[in-house]
Amino acid sequence: MLYYLTKRLGLSAGVICLVVLVLFSLLHLIPGDPATIALGPRATPEAIARYAEKMHLDEPVWRQFLIYIGNAITGDLGLDVFSDRPVTAIIMERIGFTLALVFAGMGWAMLLGIPLGCLAAVKPNSWLDRVTGVLSVGTIAVPSFLVSIWALLIFAVHLRWLPAIGAGDPGDLGDQLTHLVLPAFAIGLSWVGYLARMVRASMLEVMGENYIRSARAFGLRPRRVIFGYALRVAILPTITLIGMGFGGLISSTVFAEIIFARPGIGKLIFDAVMARNFPIVQGAVLVATGLYILVVLMSDILIAWYDPRVRESL
Amino acid sequence: MIPVSVNRSEIETGIPAVDASGLPDYVSDAEFRESAARERREKLRMFLTNWQGLTGLILVTLFFASAIFAPWLAPYDPNALDVPSRLSGPSWEHPAGTDQLGRDTFSRILYGGRVALKIAAIGVSVALVVGLILGMIAGFGPRWLDNLLLLLFDTVRAFPTIVLALATVALTGPSLGMVLAIVIITSIPQYARVARTATLTLRNTDFILAERSLGASMSRTLLHHVMPNVVGPLLILAAMDVPVVVTVEAGLSFLGLGVLPPTASWGTILNEGYLVIRDAPWMVIAGGIPLILTTLGFTFLGEALRDIFDPRMGKGR
Numbered sequence: 001m002l003y004y005l006t007k008r009l010g011l012s013a014g015v016i017c018l019v020v021l022v023l024f025s026l027l028h029l030i031p032g033d034p035a036t037i038a039l040g041p042r043a044t045p046e047a048i049a050r051y052a053e054k055m056h057l058d059e060p061v062w063r064q065f066l067i068y069i070g071n072a073i074t075g076d077l078g079l080d081v082f083s084d085r086p087v088t089a090i091i092m093e094r095i096g097f098t099l100a101l102v103f104a105g106m107g108w109a110m111l112l113g114i115p116l117g118c119l120a121a122v123k124p125n126s127w128l129d130r131v132t133g134v135l136s137v138g139t140i141a142v143p144s145f146l147v148s149i150w151a152l153l154i155f156a157v158h159l160r161w162l163p164a165i166g167a168g169d170p171g172d173l174g175d176q177l178t179h180l181v182l183p184a185f186a187i188g189l190s191w192v193g194y195l196a197r198m199v200r201a202s203m204l205e206v207m208g209e210n211y212i213r214s215a216r217a218f219g220l221r222p223r224r225v226i227f228g229y230a231l232r233v234a235i236l237p238t239i240t241l242i243g244m245g246f247g248g249l250i251s252s253t254v255f256a257e258i259i260f261a262r263p264g265i266g267k268l269i270f271d272a273v274m275a276r277n278f279p280i281v282q283g284a285v286l287v288a289t290g291l292y293i294l295v296v297l298m299s300d301i302l303i304a305w306y307d308p309r310v311r312e313s314l
Numbered sequence: 315m316i317p318v319s320v321n322r323s324e325i326e327t328g329i330p331a332v333d334a335s336g337l338p339d340y341v342s343d344a345e346f347r348e349s350a351a352r353e354r355r356e357k358l359r360m361f362l363t364n365w366q367g368l369t370g371l372i373l374v375t376l377f378f379a380s381a382i383f384a385p386w387l388a389p390y391d392p393n394a395l396d397v398p399s400r401l402s403g404p405s406w407e408h409p410a411g412t413d414q415l416g417r418d419t420f421s422r423i424l425y426g427g428r429v430a431l432k433i434a435a436i437g438v439s440v441a442l443v444v445g446l447i448l449g450m451i452a453g454f455g456p457r458w459l460d461n462l463l464l465l466l467f468d469t470v471r472a473f474p475t476i477v478l479a480l481a482t483v484a485l486t487g488p489s490l491g492m493v494l495a496i497v498i499i500t501s502i503p504q505y506a507r508v509a510r511t512a513t514l515t516l517r518n519t520d521f522i523l524a525e526r527s528l529g530a531s532m533s534r535t536l537l538h539h540v541m542p543n544v545v546g547p548l549l550i551l552a553a554m555d556v557p558v559v560v561t562v563e564a565g566l567s568f569l570g571l572g573v574l575p576p577t578a579s580w581g582t583i584l585n586e587g588y589l590v591i592r593d594a595p596w597m598v599i600a601g602g603i604p605l606i607l608t609t610l611g612f613t614f615l616g617e618a619l620r621d622i623f624d625p626r627m628g629k630g631r
Contacts, residue, residue, distance in 0.1 A: 011468065018469040026485055141610040143561040145568060146602045149588060153595055251476040255565065259588070269477065270569065273484040285473075285481045293472050 004304050012297045019289050020072065023282050024065055077283035082275070087283035091265065095287070098264035101253055104184035106242070109191035114238070116192070117199025121207060121234075122226055132200065136193035144252035148186040148259040155182060165261035183256040187249065198241050202234040236307055243299025247292050360622050367618025373611025377604075381427035388421035392578045401594045410600035413586050419600050422578035427604060429490075429579040433563045434556045437497040442552050444498070445505025450536050450544065452506065453513025460510075467503035475500045475562055483571040493572045497559050504555070505548055512544040546623060553616035557609035564605055580605050 043051075071077070077087040120132040155162050163179050170176075206212065207230055215225045254266030261267070265284055272280035361367050380387060396416035404411045410419040452463040473481075479496045486492055516522055516539075525535050560580075566572030567581025568588070575582055580601055587597025 011465065014465050015468050015472050018465070019472055022469070022473075023481065026481060137610075137613070141557075141613060142602075142606055143565065143609065145565050146584070146605060149584060149591075149598050150602065153591055153598060157592055157595070247471065247474040250474040251565075254474075254476045254480070255569075258569065269480050273480050273571075276484065278484070281481055281484050285477055288474065288477050289472050292474060296472075 001304065005301065008297065008300055008304070012293055015293055016290065019293075020069060020286065021065070023286055024068055072286065077286070078279040080277065080280055082277060087279050090268070090280065091284055091287050094263055094265055094268050097262055098253060098257070098266065100180060101183050101187065101256065101262065101264060102249060104180050105187035105253070105256075106191065106249065107188075108184060109188035109195060110242075113192040113195030114199050114235075117196040118203055118226065118231060120196065121200045121203030124204065129200075132196050136197045139190050139193035140197075142190065144187055144190055145255035145259065147189050148183065148252075148256050151182050151186050152259060166263075179260075179262070183253075183260045183262055186256050186259075187252045190252075191245070191249075194241065194245065195238060198238050199231075199234060202237050203230060206230045206234045236303055239299050239303055239306075243296045246295040250288055250292055357622050361618060364618045364622070366614045367622075370611050370614030370616070370618060373607050374615050377427065377608050377611060378431065380424055381431040384424040384428055388418075388424045390418040390421040392422045392425040393417060393576050401590065403594075404596055411594060411596040413583075413594070413597055414590055419583065419597055422583055423580065423600060423604055425578040426580045426583060426601075429567075429573055429577065430560045430563060430604075430608065433490075433494060433497060434559050437494055437501065437559045438552050438555055441498045441501035441555070442505050442548055445502045446509050446541070446545065446548055448502065449506035449509025450513050450540055453510040454517060454532070454536060454540065463506070463510075467506055470499060471503050473500075476565065479562070479566055479571060480569075483566075488566075488571045488574060490573055493563050493566055496566075497562055500562075501555055501559065505551060508547055508551055509544050512547060513540055516540055516543055550616055550620045550623065553612050553619060556612040560608055561605065 068078075075088055077091070079085065080087055080090060116128075116132050116135075120126075120129040123129060162182050166179060212225060212230055215229050216222075220229075250266075253264070254270065256262065257264045257266040258270050265288055269281060269284045269288070272278075272284065394417060396412065396418075399408075399412055399416050401414055402408060402412050402416075408418050408420065410423065412418055413422070448463060452460045475496070478500065479493075482496060483492060522535060522539060525539055530539075563572055563579065564581035564584065567579045568584045569581075570585060572581055573579040575586075583601035584598055587594065587601050591598055
């Protein structure tokens with residue numbers, strides 16, 4: 001287990017380093033002087049010189065890179081071009097909105113998808129199985145940003161049941177929750193399909209195993225066999241799927257935040273891209289990517305801890 | 315020179331020798347050809363009785379046909395302005411209504427399919443070829459190269475597609491070429507991973523070892539013996555990848571980071587429709603339907619092909 005942990009952590013650290021390198025070199029690969037690009041064509045030479053000095057742009061590239069890494073490790077991601085506020089602080093005040101959305105979206109998808117897949121596998125070819133099959137194909141086929149737009153059209157514009165944009169009053173929890181419903185619905189919908197399919201397929205496989213038959217033969221109650229014995233093993237590939245799919249979840253979160261004008265990390269990146277505010281883009285992309293790597297790492301470690309066969313294979 | 319007709323291992327072990335095709339050599343050519351033909355007929359029959367596969371085939375054909383014949387099918391020029399009848403709802407003259415400049419949405423959808431087809435065809439085929447080559451090298455090459463390539467693949471996959479696209483477009487500005495580059499770079503790792511796994515399992519099979527011991531070069535072994543066995547699953551993966559590619563293009567164009575107006579794309583139609591969602595809901599409805607049909611079509615087709623040709627592969631997802 002220790003060997004596995006070291007190796008897995010090493011791989012993640014390598015990936016993080018490369019990600020930082022890619023983000024850093026993106027800024028230097030494009031033609032033109034970074035200071036002029038950041039401040040726009042109408043900036044005065046003095047302003048450009050001041051900016052270049054503040055951002056260490058007058059140093060050689062490799063030193064700039066080391067400075068950037070050093071600062072990033074201590075949590076300093078640079079300053080916002082427009083307001084001069086620390087990027088870290090700006091990200092910190094936005095990230096809560098994104099995390100709430102991700103958890104809410106994934107949460108309802110898991111609460112619905114996993115039991116659906118389970119029940120469908122227990123009674124193959126029943127009406128519940130058929131409905132689940134159609135539902136999963138249907139929800140997987142609709143891209144999440146289209147779900148966002150259509151949900152906005154139906155529930156906010158046409159029926160006026162739920163608010164269309166924003167994240168709600170800062171002090172009012174109920175208002176914030178009603179603003180969370182539509183985006184969470186939109187990013188979770190295709191996951192219901194994925195999870196139900198995945199759980200159904202692995203449950204069907206596990207239910208044919210000998211130890212399940214033995215458990216049945218010993219006279220254990222069906223519910224205990226299904227949830228206590230079969231699902232414990234069948235959930236493993238699903239954990240991997242959730243980990244791997246987290247990147248896609250972040251992508252759909254970006255869309256949902258832009259469409260519903262929700263002030264999270266995705267909206268932050270998008271607005272910064274539009275305003276060509278590079279320190280924010282760099283910092284926020286690094287945080288979003290780091291979050292993804294962390295989730296994949298956690299799901300891998302969780303599985304290795306849970307399933308000794310995986311530990312041996314890496 | 316070793317006489318080829320005498321097969322030593324057969325004499326010594328009494329086990330029938332196995333040739334490059336993996337079949338015992340007492341199967342005659344004619345028998346082999348006949349059984350292959352029988353298997354092909356059986357697979358065709360399986361496909362024709364599979365309603366998902368057939369639906370997929372129809373939708374995919376529709377996608378190709380409407381994109382290729384768009385100039386003949388479209389009732390209007392997709393960029394022709396007709397300001398007096400702007401934002402008019404669906405009618406006989408305009409089956410999917412008009413946008414805020416009076417352009418016919420239905421014609422724009424047909425032309426938007428051409429953009430989607432272009433991105434899908436170029437993006438998927440380039441990603442497949444590069445992924446195949448990198449994957450075979452990773453699976454067949456030395457251990458350090460394998461580890462290095464895996465690290466690279468993991469890095470690319472660590473970026474959520476849209477986030478990577480946002481970061482790149484921030485620097486280069488939006489364009490069709492940029493969308494293509496992002497689509498290709500983000501899809502390569504999955505092809506490479508499948509190709510690598512398949513190559514790893516082939517690496518120590520008897521016919522590859524035999525080829526190597528006869529002195530065949532690395533490139534010959536890979537091209538003539540490994541590739542034909544690896545490329546099948548990749549083609550199925552490609553069918554499943556088309557919806558992803560088309561969705562990424564539509565998504566980026568929706569954000570104004572992909573295809574630029576006035577070019578019609580499903581994404582730009584959704585973008586323009588989103589801005590007038592209160593007055594002209596038909597635009598976001600009509601703009602989304604072709605996206606869903608394309609996704610459904612390629613997913614159905616891919617899954618049907620996978621079930622028929624590689625039943626084990628589908629167990630996971």
